[in-house]
Amino acid sequence: MRRLLNTLYVTMPDAYLACDGENVVIRVKDETKFRVPVHNLESIICFGFAGASPKLMYLCSERGVALSFLTEYGKFMGRVTGGISGNVLLRRAQYRWADDPTVSARLARRFIAAKIMNSRALLHRLRRDHKETVDSLALDKAITWLAGTADRLEKAGNGDVIRGVEGEAAQVYFSNFNQLILSQKEEFYLFNRNRRPPTDRINALLSFLYTLLAHDVTSAIESVGLDPQVGFLHRERPGRPSLALDIMEELRPHFADRLAVTLINRKQISADGFVVKENGAVIMAEDTRKEVLTAWQKRKLEEITHPYLEEKISLGLVPYVQALLLARHIRGDIEDYPPFFWK
Amino acid sequence: MLVLITYDVSVTTDAGKRRLRRVAKQCVNYGQRVQNSVFECLVDPTQFAELKHRLEAIIDVETDSLRYYFLGNNWKNRIEHIGAKTAYDPEGVLMI
Numbered sequence: 001m002r003r004l005l006n007t008l009y010v011t012m013p014d015a016y017l018a019c020d021g022e023n024v025v026i027r028v029k030d031e032t033k034f035r036v037p038v039h040n041l042e043s044i045i046c047f048g049f050a051g052a053s054p055k056l057m058y059l060c061s062e063r064g065v066a067l068s069f070l071t072e073y074g075k076f077m078g079r080v081t082g083g084i085s086g087n088v089l090l091r092r093a094q095y096r097w098a099d100d101p102t103v104s105a106r107l108a109r110r111f112i113a114a115k116i117m118n119s120r121a122l123l124h125r126l127r128r129d130h131k132e133t134v135d136s137l138a139l140d141k142a143i144t145w146l147a148g149t150a151d152r153l154e155k156a157g158n159g160d161v162i163r164g165v166e167g168e169a170a171q172v173y174f175s176n177f178n179q180l181i182l183s184q185k186e187e188f189y190l191f192n193r194n195r196r197p198p199t200d201r202i203n204a205l206l207s208f209l210y211t212l213l214a215h216d217v218t219s220a221i222e223s224v225g226l227d228p229q230v231g232f233l234h235r236e237r238p239g240r241p242s243l244a245l246d247i248m249e250e251l252r253p254h255f256a257d258r259l260a261v262t263l264i265n266r267k268q269i270s271a272d273g274f275v276v277k278e279n280g281a282v283i284m285a286e287d288t289r290k291e292v293l294t295a296w297q298k299r300k301l302e303e304i305t306h307p308y309l310e311e312k313i314s315l316g317l318v319p320y321v322q323a324l325l326l327a328r329h330i331r332g333d334i335e336d337y338p339p340f341f342w343k
Numbered sequence: 344m345l346v347l348i349t350y351d352v353s354v355t356t357d358a359g360k361r362r363l364r365r366v367a368k369q370c371v372n373y374g375q376r377v378q379n380s381v382f383e384c385l386v387d388p389t390q391f392a393e394l395k396h397r398l399e400a401i402i403d404v405e406t407d408s409l410r411y412y413f414l415g416n417n418w419k420n421r422i423e424h425i426g427a428k429t430a431y432d433p434e435g436v437l438m439i
Contacts, residue, residue, distance in 0.1 A: 012439055037384075039386070294438065
């Protein structure tokens with residue numbers, strides 16, 4: 001299995017990214033602050049606006065290093081993609097499948113089924129570990145209800161019905177989300193899932209983590225030769241990485257939601273680490289952002305046994321493995337796409 | 344794996360000075376400079392073979408020397424640093 005390489009996070013607002021030989025160089029006011037060989041990197045995530053040289057962009061696209069630009073608050077602005085590479089036959093097959101409503105619906109069901117089961121697993125785990133403190137009755141109800149959607153999902157014939165089931169499941173899941181929060185309950189309370197801009201701390205945190213996950217999934221999809229913009233569940237829209245959003249569905253609970261909950265419950269982040277703007281938007285302060293990035297990066301290094309491959313890999317490779325499995329399925333090497341189920 | 348590379352290039356001639364610069368440049372491409380002629384390179388076996396080949400094409404074996412120290416994958420507990428110029432951990436969280 002491929003090795004997971006490192007990610008470089010550039011959080012200094014006035015940092016400029018340049019290239020020197022095989023090195024990624026970070027300059028601040030013409031002074032070299034940091035350099036690292038490009039072959040040690042999997043991706044670069046840049047917060048802020050100072051810039052990057054076209055030569056560095058070329059180096060990154062040539063070496064398959066994902067380079068994304070986010071605003072300093074973590075809103076996605078853009079990413080660098082090089083010339084189209086990979087297997088054109090595979091991509092054509094992907095487009096044909098995406099045009100076929102039956103095939104699209106089948107894959108969409110896989111993504112959503114895994115998403116619902118993974119979010120259910122999260123609630124389940126909470127009920128088991130904290131029997132005394134949580135509202136077991138409400139949780140039980142939600143858990144049973146979520147399990148019941150599996151049947152409805154299996155019968156769902158088209159994308160709209162699947163999206164409907166997904167929406168209801170998300171509603172039930174997020175309405176129980178506050179139960180997952182065991183400390184700092186007053187400061188961290190989720191009224192409903194919202195974004196653009198997020199209006200409470202949990203939403204700000206979740207949105208930020210989802211952006212990081214989207215970056216990883218998009219680059220994973222590209223590295224296996226699929227087109228991240230053509231999805232099966234999510235409809236195409238210019239600039240939207242629909243396939244990445246598809247694969248993200250099954251990864252959200254375990255990768256992002258769980259990390260958010262852990263950070264709050266362990267008090268690694270606190271309420272004063274967020275800034276409330278006049279328009280009600282809540283954004284993360286710099287220290288909190290760094291704390292979250294560090295936790296995210298550390299989490300990716302954790303080793304797990306992949307449920308389908310039954311092979312030990314680091315958690316950060318899961319997006320790559322899922323993209324690879326999807327590519328194999330589209331290529332006809334495996335019967336069906338096995339989504340990522342995690343207990 | 345982490346490979347520690349050290350070198351001594353004879354700089355008594357202009358050709359020697361040129362070799363020194365070229366050796367240093369190759370090493371910078373593959374790793375980080377931890378001391379003047381000392382580099383720590385986190386490479387896979389292919390990358391190492393490539394680097395080795397490049398370096399050995401540059402040096403003059405009569406006057407210069409190269410030493411490779413193989414610190415493997417568990418290199419972290421084999422290195423201790425005292426004093427200035429702390430190195431970064433290429434496998435740790437890279438946040439600037």
